[in-house]
Amino acid sequence: MSFLTSVLPAVVVLGILIVIHEFWHFIACRLSGVKVEKFSIGFGPEIFSWKGKETTYVISLLPLGGFVKPAGESFSETGPEGPKPGDYLAAPLLSRIVIVVAGVFMNYVLAYVLFAAIFTMGRPVPGTTIATFVDGYPAKTSGLVKGDTITQINDVKVSTWRDLMSALDGAPEGPLQIAVLRQGNSQNITLTPKSEDVKDVFGKHVKVKRLGIMPDPTAAKFEKYSLLESLKISWETVVTMASMTYQALFYLAMGKLSLKTISGPIGIITMAGSAGHLGVPYVLQLMASLSVSLAVINLLPIPALDGGHFLFLLLEGITRKPVSLKVQERATQVGFYLLLGLMVFVIYNDMVNLEVISKIKLVFIKS
DSSP states (O other), X not given: OHHHHHHHHHHHHHHHXXXXXXXXXXXXXXXXXXXXXXXXXXXXXXXXXXXXXXXXXXEEEEEEEEEXXXXXXXXXXXXXXXXXXXXXXXXXXXXXXXXHHHHHHHHHHHHHHHHHHHHHHOEEEOOSBEEEEOTTSGGGGTTOOTTOEEEEETTEEOOSHHHHHHHHHHSOSSOEEEEEEETTEEEEEEEOXXXXXXXXXXXXXXXXXXXXXXXXXXXXXXXXXXXXXXXXXXXXXXXXXXXXXXXXXXXXXXXXXXXXXXXXXXXXXXXXXXXXXXXXXXXXXXXXXXXXXXXXXXTSSOTTSHHHHHHHHHHHHHHSSOOOHHHHHHHHHHHHHHHHHHHHHXXXXXXXXXXXXXXXXXXXXXX
């Protein structure tokens, strides 16, 4: 049962993301007058397929991607007579660009809509009620007690854990005036946070202030916004997540961020299972986050990805002639093997992070 509750949310989340991405490649082809020979969800052995008027629709065993195969995608397919109406290569350059970026564009749109829906319908977030104290930090001996709800830091009112962290970051060095609600009565506590030098998600050293408290999970706040506020916050969230993903990829390429921080399919299954247990808002939030990541990665200028095809089309627009088929095929092969190697690595990385390998070794030792 635990296997199903972990895998099923992952299959649903990834399935929706892949279908939407590939469906809009398909729609862009149709709107551009390009015939589609094959529409596949998943890779590997085909589970089943059916033939439409001009397109074969396929569902394959491995739900880790998909593809849309337009007619006349290469000169080797068009024959000596060249591209004919309905072929991809016969479409204007702008139409081909639209076909290539349609999936990425809709992944961004999906993320925006999902985040807006989450913020509009509301979601539980950690509140500011204290559950426990951390040894070695000032809160434990400050006069604060378990069950206190922090309502204000200096002149900044707080109601969620994120508000509290933001108020701490923006506070000047030195003692803080902390207002708490204790059994219905207001109390004021003076506390000097502990300043620490830590590494952020990108491995950069930053100074953070810490009180040494943990939030009470049973005293969560329900965060909800109006539709207009949700649309604004959703836009900001998508832009922030996309920029952070590009920044992380840059640090990975420069060797400033460890490759061990990358999650693969096993990690996604684990996250989806956890989100499924927490409820619908968390599943939608995971789906929106993965949709942004999928859009960013697909637009990287790597042959075999949408970004690689987009790069070839940009070069065609600049030089007024298409990149040679031989160059495209060689570059795509290299890109494919790079992606295959990366996939093997992230799966191995997931197994190490989740201690799968250690557990397998333990089984063999016991046997």
